[in-house]
Amino acid sequence: MDELWGHLTATQDPPAAWVGLVAALAALLIVGLRITWPLSRGLITIAHEGGHALAALLTRRKLQGIRLHSDTSGVTLTRGRPNGPGMVLTALAGYIAPSLLGLAAAWLVADGRITLLFWAILLFLFCMLLLIRNLYGGLILLVTGGAVFALATYLPDNGQQFAAHLAVWFLLFGGVRPIVELQRKRRRRQAPDSDADQLARLTFLPGGFYVFFFLLVSTASVAAGGWLMILPALGVPSR
Template sequence: MTLPWADAPWWRAVVERTTAGPTDPVTHVTTWDPTWLPWAVLAVGLVLVAVPELWRATRILVTFVHELGHAAVGILVGRRFTGFVVRADMSGHAVTVGKPRGPGLELTTWAGYPAPAVIGAGLVWTALTGWAPAALGAVALICLLSLVFVRSWSTAGTTLLVGAVAGVLWWWRGDARSAGVLLAVAVLLLLGAWRHWFAVAGSPKGSDPAVLARLTGWPGWWWVGTFLLVIAGASAAAGWLLWPVLRW
């Protein structure tokens, strides 16, 4: 089936900026030139998390993904997403409306802490398989749609900034540049997920595990453990995906 607007210039421009880029025929991953570039990108992501001054500025992105994780799962289980707030101190909240108890609310509450690691692993895959431009276009679109649900000026600023950067990178397409940015963000999200996990493991009171304990009767440490399993699994998957690039 051919779309009615398939020959329109604007649609051809969208397609050109969204299709998958070339990958190496042997490794089936993005070709990096020079070959040390992936190591440099990984180092940038590590520095963003390890240096306290930089982490204070970039951790809001981890919180942003955390809250959108609540929202996305809430929508998937049939709840109505009404708004979200993110703050630079790693705090925030997303509001969904639906049944006051039950698996839907429990899944929605649980989804926040694993979300940055899962998205980080997904970004590694997109960066290494030529789909980085498409992923940036999707991020820009998600941020645009999310503006309807922001409930603070700081949240609006974060959403606009992330969406604008993704949109600019998508429009002025450069496969290696897009892949490098996504890979650095993936490292930030993966390591940031670990930092958030250690924070909640040390003090789970008043956080998502405590809410899950009230909803289910299962102790908070159980839910902290489930977060650990998912974050560790996502990190292992990201490492497995990166191995062909770093090895070569």
């Protein structure tokens, strides 16, 4: 166990500054381009639904399962009081989960704990797999987990560092775009049952307030993640 823990918590030296900058640019293109975003958006949905599920467990709601769909949508089914703090926190967690996971991953990358990051992602995917209730969701989690395992096992250190930076920036940038898309749909009255509108019905605040809150958390996470990862690569201590 000591050897395993030592392997998981081993640190790598920070890569050259260009590695993080190229990874950030690549992630921005993946999220920003119309060709790549529909293909990669499902990964953000995994984090989104995982956020709902984690909040439900922490607030002691009964978690019935998670479904991930081929159109990159998803749903987390819970049972309990239809209102109250538990339901509010569960609905609140989805849109901010990718950004907060990206921020936590940025902290690990900045500390050089690339191996720990990959295995934490694998643990997250495995826990979600236990909760999946449809075939497509199970397949996409297995494929994603297999890809992460291959990266953690077979890539050299330099490749792992680039992959880790790319994953972090993808979570950070990918956490912002769905919120912008949500507000566009709300303006067209195409998302009457969105998380923001459910929260509006659960509380006294309007749905627009929750969209603003989601966007505030996601943009702050991008800024904090950049502060954590880019400054050390440039030789400036982040803490």
